[in-house]
Amino acid sequence: MRVLRHAVLVLLGLVWLAPTYLIVGNALRPATEYDPADAMRPPTDFALFANIGEVWERTELGPSMLSSLLYSLVSPAAAVLLGALAGYAIVVLRLRRGFLWFMIIYGGSIFPFQMLLVPLFVGYSKTPLYDARSGMILIYTAISVPLAALVMRNFFGGIAVSIFEAARMDGASTFRIFWRIYLPLSWTAMAAVFILEFTFIWNDLLFGLTLTQSESTRPVMTELSALTTDVYAGTPVPVALAAGLVVSVPTVAVFLLTQRLFTRGLTLAQV
Amino acid sequence: MTAQNTLLRKAAPGDTGPRGPGARRPGRGFALFGRFRPAFVSPAVLLVAVLLYLPFVWTAWLSLTRYDGLGSPEFIGLDNYTRLLDDPALGTSIRNTLLWVLGTTVLPVGLGLLVAVLSYDVKGGGWYRLPFLLPYAMSGAGLGLVWGFILQPEGVANRFLGFLGMPGADTAFLSDGPENTIAMIVVWTWQQLGVNMLLFVVGLQSIPRAPIEAARIDGASGWRLFRHVIWPLMRPLTTVVFGLALVASLKTFDIVWVMTQGGPGRTSETLAVTMYRDVFVADEYGYGSAVAVLLTTVTGLASYLYMRRQIGKEDR
DSSP states (O other), rough: OOOHHHHHHHHHHHHHHHHHHHHHHHHHSSSSGGGGGGTTTTOOOOHHHHHHHHHHHHHHHHHHHHHHHHHHHHHHHHHHHHHHHHIIIIIISSSHHHHHHHHHHHEEEESSHHHHHHHHHHHTTTTTTTTTTHHHHHHHHHHHHHHHHHHHHHHTTSSSSSHHHHHHHOOOOHHHIIIIIIIHHHHHHHHHHHHHHHHHHHHHHHHHHHHSSSSTTTTHHHHGGGGGGGGGGGGOHHHHHHHEEEEETHHHHHHTTTTTHHHHHHTTTTT | OOHHHHHHHOOSSSSSOOSTTTTOOOOHHTTGGGGGHHHHHHHHHHIIIIIIHHHHHHHHTTTEEESSSSSSOOEEHHHHHHHHOOOOHHHHHHHHHHHHHHHHHHHHHHHHHHHHHTTSSSTHHHHHHHHHHHHHHHHHHHHHHHHHHHHHTHHHHHHHHHHHHHTTTTTOOTSSHHHHHHHHHHHHHHHHHHHHHHHHHHHHHHOOOOHHHHHHHOOHHHHHHHIIIIHHHHHHHHHHHHHHHHHHHTTTHHHHHHHHTTTSSSOOHHHHHHHOOOOOOOOHHHHHHHHHHHHHHHHHHHHHHHHHHHHHHHHO
C-alpha cells in the first residue's frame, strides 16, 4: 500500500515534469540550434540570457512588463483600501442595511467579464480612458474591489467591538480608528488579498486586448499573446519559450516568497 | 461565485444581530458618527456601479440591437437570440464549452485530490508536490504560448511521443475539432492540478485528527479510511473547489485565445471566445452581446443549480 502510494506519486510527478523539462530545456538552447527532432536532448550551451535579450529586442515585452507592474501594484492596493473602508462601514460602524450594500459590492464579481467588454470598449473610446494607463488602473481596481470587500468584511467581523469602543472613549475619530487600529490589525488579510489580486492582474489578457492598443499601455500578457499571431511569426521557439518564462518570473517570485500567505488568501477568498 | 454566497452567509459575522458575549447595540456615541458611514462605502459602491453594473445593463440592452460600434444601436428585438439558435459556430462553441466543463472539473480537480490525498501525510510530501506546483506559476497566456510551440505539427510533442515510442506521434494536436479542445484541456490540467492540490492539502491538514485516529484504532485503513472518514470530513472543501472549477471552466478564454484563437475554422471556440470574436473581429456588437448574455445566463444557472444541489445534500 505504502509502496503503491509512492509509486503513483513519483510516476505522476515525472509525467508532470516532462513538459517542464521540455520548456525550460529548450528555453536555454541557443535559438539557432533549435531543431524539434532534438528537443528532448539537454541543451549543450546555456543561452537563456541571449534568448531573453532577443525577446527584449524583438518585442515590446520590457515596457509592457513595466506597465503591468504598475497596474498590478496600484490597482490591488486601491482595491484593498476601498474594500477595507467598505467592510469597516458595514461591520464595525454597522451601516444600515449593511448586508445589502455588501451584496451590491460583492455581486459585481459574479458575472463573466464578457458582459462588460462592449460597453467598456465603447465608453472608454469616447473618453481619454481608452488606451491609457489610468483607464486600465480604473477597471482593474473595479474588478478587484468585490473580493477585497468580502475578505475585509469577514476579517473585521472577527475583531472585538470593545477595541472600537475603547478607542472611541479615548476620543479617536472614526477614520482614525480605521487607519490606526483596524488597518494595522488586518495586514495579513490585506496582504493575502493583495497577492491574489496582483497575480490575477499580472495574468490578465482580456482587458488588455480590449482596452489598449499602443505598446506603452499594453499589459504584458496581451503583448505576449501577440507572439503567437502573425505579427511575430518566425520567432524562434527558444526565444518564445524564454519569453513565456520571463513573464512568469514576478508571479513565481511572489508565489514562492509568500506561499503561506498565498494559500491563506485562496482559503480566505472562498469562505 | 454564487457558490460562495451561501457559504459566506454562515461564515460572516457582524452584519446583523448580536455578536456573542459582551456585544451590545451601538449607543449614542455611535449614532453621532453615523452620518459618516455612507462616506466609507460609497467609493467602493460607486466604482462597482459605474464600471461593473452599468456595463452589465448596457450589454443586456445591446443584445437587443444591431450595432457595429459606429453610429447608434438599432433596436431589433429578439432577432439576435433567434439567430443564435441556428448559428453552427455557436453549436460548436457550446459543445467545446461543455467539454471544458467536463474536462476541467474531472481532471485537475480529481487528480489534484488524488495527489493531495496520497501525499499529505507522507514524509517529504512537499517534494512530491513540487512538480505539480511549478506549472501553476505560469499564466494562461504564457501557458498557451509555450504549449502552442510544443504542440505545433512536427513539434516537440510529436517528436517526444515518437521518441518514447508512444501512439499519437503523428497527431496534429491543434488542427481538428474536438481534438484541439481536448489537447488544450490536457494542457490546462497540467497547469491547474497544482492549485487544486494545494487547496486540498490545506483542507486535509486542517481536518480534525481525532476521528481519523479513532477509525484507525477500529481497524480502518487505506481506501475505507478515506471513503468513510476523510472524504465526509472534507466535503465542504470539495464543494467549494469543485464549484470554483465549474464556474471558471465556463468562462475559459485565455488559453484558447493564445493557442488557437478559436480556430482553425472556429473549431476550438468556447462561448467566451465566440463572444470576443463576434464583437472585436466581426464587429457585431449586438450579436456578441447576445452571446455574452447567454454565457452569463449559463454561468449563473450552473452555479445556482450546483449550489442548490449541494445545500440540499447538507440538509439531509
